[in-house]
Amino acid sequence: MGFMNETHASLDDLSLFATVAQSGSLSAASRATGMPLPTLSRRMAALERALSRPLFQRGPAGYALTADGRALADELGGLADIRRRIAKWQSAETGAPPVRITAGIWTSRAIAFALKPDVNRSWHPHFVAANAALDLARREADIGIRNAPPDHPWLARRQLATVHYAEYGTAGATGYIATPPNVPSQRWLHDHRGSEIRTIANDPRLCLDLALAGHGRILMPTFAGDTLGTLERLSEPVTDLTHEAWLVTHQDARHDPPIRTAIEEIVSILT
Known part of the structure; x- marks a missing residue:
């Protein structure tokens, strides 16, 4: 043998x-x-x-x-x-370390707008595509914003705020603009307003631009839509889509000083 x-x-x-x-x-x-x-x-x-x-x-x-x-x-x-x-990392000058953040486009946008430019910040944000299959337990990202608490024992969580969704558009806008039904809000839109969808785009930001141009209504979180100032809220919040937002990180990573500081800043923004 x-x-x-x-x-x-x-x-x-x-x-x-x-x-x-x-x-x-x-x-x-x-x-x-x-x-x-x-x-x-x-x-x-x-x-x-x-x-x-x-x-x-x-x-x-x-x-x-x-x-x-x-x-x-x-x-x-x-x-x-x-x-x-x-090799590039090894030869680079020491500076503020990146903190990798994975979140949906509207949450990422809210964080980006609220973070004050600061050359002395002890960390700098590294936003990772929300559709990436990232495993926080395996440290593929440092901080994640999720719509449900994690069930993994190695993940710490903190509840942030209740998220509501509503329809937004220009005055008198009819029909809907949607992305493919690969997230809960878009599945609801396809299930309940499918016959009225006029335009589909893969990028939520393009959907926003189409709505701004008057091509129809979009479904988005009220924390983002209400601050635009360029679109009107055209519906009451959709009860089926209301959920809690959670900040999630690895149990060990949350004690790293730059990540701890980033967590506190993000929590202050999202609550």
Whole structure:
């Protein structure tokens, strides 16, 4: 009975392999990395042994990737970018650290407008697309604004405020502007006003611009719509969409001073 090879591939060797794959030849990778050709060849052979997979077809024309080699190169597609980002971070001057915030577009907009420009702030906001599949428990973002409390034991939460939705538009606007039904407010709009939807756009900000141009009504939170000053509220709040907003962060991350300061500022804005 054979034994599995439990040797782990070196991250440095994987990085070298990615350079070989990208360069197209061992000699080109040797020039790019400054590593002598015999040393690079030995490192690639060691990587094949560690992975128990043939990564190269060796022949008179040089090194060509096998099917396994091509598959590994695909898996390592982001490694070079990570190394460049780490090098950039390592060489950058020390400054206020970023705090990654993930929230819906209207909440992000409210935070952006309320935050006062301050070159001496002990943190700076890094807004992350709300539709990104971010896992706060795995620290893919530092602060999240959610419409329900988390059920993960590693996540801390703080209730913020009650959120109401209503219809907004220019005076006399008819018909509706919607995004695809991938969030609760838009599912409600498609379910209850579907026959009156006149325009669909993927970007909520474009929906706002269309409403400002008089193309129809949009459904949005009252905390955002009531402060626009350019659109009228054209309905009572939609009871079905009323919910509580929650600030969520990792239990450990919330004790980091920049994140703690960011939490307090965001809470003061959203409550």
